[in-house]
């Protein structure tokens with residue numbers, strides 16, 4: 001395999017971005033691979049930064065977060081909304097909103113189940 005720019009020069013590896021063979025003269029070590037000097041170098045660094053950032057957001061690898069899973073948060077939100085609705089009709093309208101309370105209880109039970117199973121399996125969904 002020869003360098004895509006300098007025909008006879010033997011390549012040392014492939015660029016991470018364009019996958020062309022590069023010789024030591026054209027290649028830049030970007031930490032986790034090679035890139036074409038100038039052309040792909042900036043792009044690879046950008047990509048690395050993006051990957052790093054999304055790893056932080058999604059809690060992948062080293063950035064694995066201690067946050068509860070999305071399912072737990074969803075049920076927590078739903079039950080809070082239902083308890084809120086029940087409280088509002090109790091305190092403001094002075095009536096007991098049975099439907100909201102029953103829904104709130106069901107959502108809270110669901111929250112407990114989801115939380116328990118996510119703790120048990122350690123799965124993030």
Ligand SMILES: [Zn+2]
Pocket residue numbers: 015016017018019020035036039040
């Ligand atoms: Zn390249």
Ligand SMILES: [Zn+2]
Pocket residue numbers: 003004005006009022023024025026
């Ligand atoms: Zn070259």
